[in-house]
Amino acid sequence: MKSDVFPLNYFKSIWSPKQIFKNRHQLNWFQIFVVLLFVNSLLMIPVALNYVKMDTFPVEDTLPGSFGLIDETVVLKLQAGNYENGTLELPESFDLSTENGMVSGLLTESETDEALTADNALLFQETEFVIKEGDQSLETIPYTKDFNLSKVTTVAELKEALSRQWFIKNKAYTVATLMSLVFSITLVSTLFLTFGSAIFLYLTKKSKFSSINSYKESVNLLTNCIGLPSFVALLLGLIQFDIIIMLMIQSVGLVMMLLIVFYQTRFNDKTSGKEVKKAFGGKSS
Structure with missing residues (x-):
């Protein structure tokens, strides 16, 4: 080949x-973008491998x-x-209401319907818990087989346990969303770094020593430079x-x-190694 x-x-x-x-x-331009x-x-x-290893997410x-309703009484x-x-x-069902919403456990169907009229709600049922967050649609989170809150002693621990249950159900969507966000940020950084720097590199064409004749050449040159970093x-x-740190390594x-590249070529196709050494004060052999 x-x-x-x-x-x-x-x-x-x-x-x-x-x-x-x-x-x-x-x-060509298409190949540069590719x-x-x-x-x-x-x-x-590395981003994907890191997110795949995640087992919880700060749902609060x-x-x-809804998560702001959790207090020591709920624990x-x-x-x-x-x-x-x-x-x-x-041991018994419970219904804890505040001005911000409601937290309940094992309510009847009619009581559950009434609880869901609150602005925010966190309802613990026999096999799942239900989250209502403002005007958002209801979200039902099934308990995993190892779900156990008997050893939870603090509000933070309870929020973490519920976040883990939420993340298990929503992991694919959450990871995809985070990946899309990071991909967009890094892509903008890469494009800005390449196309932005190419503008200054293109300005060297005004120098009689530079062999760079077009903006595309500048972009192609920087695209070549960014590969190894x-x-x-x-x-x-x-x-x-x-x-x-990864973005810093790429940019630096x-x-x-x-x-x-400048040291070895002076951005000139006709520059030889001896001329480069001479230009920098070195002795040519």
Whole structure:
């Protein structure tokens, strides 16, 4: 297979500073966008692996009205229950009302309908709990087999246990939403870094020493430069995930690669190694 066809030509171009500069003509605009999507997807691999390992989610930030109803009284009521194979038994039903909403346990059908008229509600039934958050639609969360609140002693522990139940049901949707959000943020960062920096690189065409003749060449050059730093960010993200550090590695790495390209080529196709050394005060052999 020929090595000058896309995308092999791109991978051939990212390892050597001289090749990075020399091959700044190879990609068309469609290929440039494909490559930028690819390098952005590299950053998403550690993100996906990190989110897949999640077993809970801070639901209180998403459902502040209903989760804000939980207090010590609710903890004591649920702590007294008996939990077995995803079912809840209570010594007696309870109904705790405030001006902000209602928390109840094992109500009758008619009592449940009345409880759901509150602005916010958290209803614990025999095999599930129901969340009502303002004008949002009701959400029913089934208990898992290991669901047990008998050892929960604080409000924070109860919220965490309920968040875990909520996340088990909504994991696919939540992870997909978070992935989409992070992908959008990193993609905007990658595009801004590449196309924004290309503007300044394009301005070097006014210098008689620069061989860069078009904005597309500048973008292609920076697309070549960003490849290797993105792979480095991927590897470090697999070792220790931190999306902020990964983006910093990508951006700083891009700048470093561009400086190395400038050092070796002076952005000029005719510059030789000896001329570069001479330009920087070195001795030519």
